[in-house]
Amino acid sequence: MTELEDRVRRLEDILEIHQLFVDYGLALDAGDFDAYAALFADDGEVLLGPMGRAKGREEIKALMTGTLGGRAGTSFHIISSPQVQLDGDTATSEVMWSVVTRDESGRAGLTMIGRHRDDLVRERGRWKIARRRGFVDIPSTMPAGSASSAPT
Numbered sequence: 001m002t003e004l005e006d007r008v009r010r011l012e013d014i015l016e017i018h019q020l021f022v023d024y025g026l027a028l029d030a031g032d033f034d035a036y037a038a039l040f041a042d043d044g045e046v047l048l049g050p051m052g053r054a055k056g057r058e059e060i061k062a063l064m065t066g067t068l069g070g071r072a073g074t075s076f077h078i079i080s081s082p083q084v085q086l087d088g089d090t091a092t093s094e095v096m097w098s099v100v101t102r103d104e105s106g107r108a109g110l111t112m113i114g115r116h117r118d119d120l121v122r123e124r125g126r127w128k129i130a131r132r133r134g135f136v137d138i139p140s141t142m143p144a145g146s147a148s149s150a151p152t
Helices: 003-030 033-038 057-068
Strands: 040-047 053-055 075-087 090-102 108-123 126-138
Touching: 003 033, 003 075, 003 090, 003 108, 003 126, 033 057, 040 057, 040 108, 053 057
Parallel strands: 040 126
Antiparallel strands: 040 053, 075 090, 090 108, 108 126
């Protein structure tokens, strides 16, 4: 490849990875756990602390369905500050997230803040999450079992 082709490929990779993060939040908030699981590599892994661990798309889907089933539309994830380090067909990243939920009166409130540290892989030409580790920096302000105590 020429230098220009390398630079364009790098930009395309970074944009696709950024879209992966956006799609993650959208699928999670919509309760679309098929789309959510599809963002992971075939043998992808999610490690979300006390919320749970899962490996492989079927386990990931089952974990999220069991934990968040019936809560679609109750939380909204804001994904920000992505940092991506590319290395050929693999990458590492860290992204911040914030969760906004509605209280009993319908008012929005920022209820959790954290970050994900990821190992990413290009699988069949598309970027996927190989391993996602979730960290909560500011825990939920809502009681346990509420929509805002949902995983990230």
